[in-house]
Amino acid sequence: MKKLLYSLIIMIATICACQDENSELGQSLVNSSFYNVYVDTCTVDISTILMDSIETRGDSICQLGHYKDASWGEVSAAYYAEYSKNSFTPNEDYSYSFDSLVLRMTPSGNFWGDTLTQQRISVYRLKQAIYLDDDEDLYNSTILPTESMPLFSFTFTPTPGRKKELEIRLPDELGKELLNDLVTEEDYFDSQDKFKEKFPGLALMAENSGECITGFMVNDSSMAITLHYKEIASQRTEKELTFSVNTDYAYASIRHDRTSTPLATLESGIENLIHSGSLGRRAYMQGLTGFYNQIEFPHLNNLQDAGEIVSIESATLYLYPLAGSYNRLNQLPEDIRLYITDENNVLEDYVYGSDGVTVQTGNLTVDDMFGRDTYYSFDVTEFIRNNFGTWGIKRQKLLLSLPENEMTMTFNQIIFTNDPDQERQCRLEIRLKIYNEK
Template identity: 85%
Template sequence: MKKLLYSLIIIIAAICACQDENSELGKSLVDSSFYNIYVDTCTVDISTILMDSIETRGDSICQLGHYKDPSWGEASATYYAEYSTNSFTPNENYSYSFDSLVLRMTPSGHFWGDTLTQQRISVYRLKQPIYLDDDEDLYTTTALPTESTPLLSFTFTPRPGQKRELEIRLPDELGKELLTDLIAEENYFDSQDKFKEKFPGLALVAESNGGCIIGFLVNESSMAITLHYKEITSQRTEKELIFSVNTDYAYTGIRHDRTGTSLATLESGIENL
C-alpha cells in the first residue's frame, strides 16, 4: 500500500512539473498564443445607395436605347459625341464629286432588355460644342441642347450574338457642305477648336417606345462619320475621309424615372442608404 501511494505521488509530481502555463483554461486568453476562435453566426447588412451620377467621358462603349422595367423604372440612354477634325490637300488638276456621308456603328454585344424589340434612334446636331464640367469631366446626368429637328431617324433590331456593322446614311446636304469646304480649304479644319465651333457634334437619342438598351463600340471606325467622295482625273477613284469620335469630349447620358417603383423615394448620398 505504501509503495502504491508513493508511486501515485511521483506520477502527480511529474505531471505538475511538465505543465505548460498556456494550457490553463481561461488564463490570459488575449495574450496567449494557444487559444482558438470560431464563428457562431454571421450577419450581413446590405443597403441600396443611389449614386447621383457616373463619369462616362472617354468610354470605349456607348449606350443607346430605352427600357422600362417594373422594378427599376424607365431608363433612356443618349450618346453625345464631338468629332475630330480631318482634311486633305486638293489637287487643282483634279475635280471631286460627292458620294455619301455615313455614320458607322458596331454593336459591342452588351444589352439590357428585350432584344426582340426594335429600337428607333434619332440623330440631332448639337447646338453648341461640348465643354467639361467644373471638375473637368462629363457625367450620365450631363444634358446638352440639340437642334429641334433631327437630321434623320432610323430603326434597328438588336442582335447580341452578332457584331454586324450598321451604316446610317446622313443627309447629303451635310456631306456636300463638308466636301465643298474641304476643297476650298476652309480654315475651320485647321484646329479642333475651330472645327467644333463649326460642327459641335451629334446626339443620338432613343425614342421612348423601345424595349432595350444596347452598347456600341467607340473607336476609330465605330461611331465614326465617313465621307465618301470620288477623285476625278482621266478616271474616277473612290476616296474616303474619316471623322472619328473625339473621346475626350464624348459620353453617354442617362435619364432615369423611378416613379411608381419601390425605388421611387430613394435619394442619392451615403446618408440616405
C-alpha cells in the first residue's frame, strides 16, 4: 500500500509563564530555588496531509453513495466485488424451479450526509475479473471497467442506528441462467478461477444526485447474493444457495473532486503538507479520502531559557474541532490516535497513557449544551520529556490520524480550528519545574 504517515505542526509562538501560588508560599517559608511554572498559551500550527491512496481490499465494511460538501468537496463511493463459487449436486429424479435471486445488504451504522433522502444505486457487471496490482493490493483509487448499462438499479432510505437488512431482487433472467447452469453442472463451477472468468463480479455505484453515503457490512451474509429455488419431487422443498463476496478480491473505490474547496490545491505526499495558517486556520482529517495531520514542536527548546535547569513535569495537547463542522450529518469520531515517528516519518510507536501500555484515543470531551468546550486531549508528557533539548535528526514528530480500520472503511472526519484570535484553539499546556542557583 502507498500509505503515507501523517503530520501536524505545533509551534510555541508565545509563552505566558505563571508561577503558581504553591511555589510562592513555599518560597516564603523555605529558602528554596525551585519554581513550578505553568505554560498555557502555546499556540498550535496544524498541518494537513493527503495520502496518495489507501488499501481497501478485504475490508469488512464498504461505503456506497454520493455526497457534496462545501468543506470536503464532492465524493462518490463505489464497491467492486468478486463472488465466491458455490454449487450443489442435482438429483436426476428431481426437477428444479427458480424462485428469486437477491442481494442482501446490512447497514454498518456509518453514514455521511442527509439520511432523510433516498439513495439510488446502480449495479454493473464487471467486464473482467479482478486481479491485484503489481504490489499485490487494491486501493481506493483503483477503477475497473464495467459494462455500459447496469444490470439493475434500486433505491433505499438510510436507517442510521438500525441495522435493518435490505433485500434487493436481481434480474430473474440472471437467476434462471444461474440455476440452469447449476442443474446441468456446467464446468465453470469446478474452480474459483473458472467461476470468476464466467462471472467476473459486480460494481455497485451511486448516482451523482445522492446526498448521503452509507456503510454496509461485508461478510458471509451481507453483500452476498442468494439464489432461492425449489426442489421438486413428491413435494416441493424450498432451497437456497449463497454466493458470498470473495474479500480477497473486493474493495472500495473513491472518487473525490476538491474543486472550489479549501483543499483544492493540496497534493498527495507528506512533502506537500499545508500548515493551518494557509488553510483558513484549520486542519482536516477524514477517512477513505486520506486526510491526516502531523505534529511538531519546533520551538520546544525555547523553554530552556526559563531557568538554569528546566524539567518537564506534565504536558497536555488539546485539539478543538471547528464549531458547526459536526452535527447529525457529520459526527465526531470517538477515537483518534497519535503516533510517534522519527525525522524521516518512519513510524516508531503509539502515544501511550501514563501506564505505558494503554494506547490513547483522544479522550473526547463533548459540550452538549453550548458546543464550545468540545475537544480531544492527549497526555504527551513522555514525548515532550524525550524530545526536550533534542535537535535535528534526534527530534521526533507526532502523526495524528483516525484508527486504521476507520481510515480505510469510513468517512469519519474532523476539522480542527486553530485561530489565534479565538479563545478555544489547539494548544499545548506544559507544567515546568525550574531551578536557579542563588
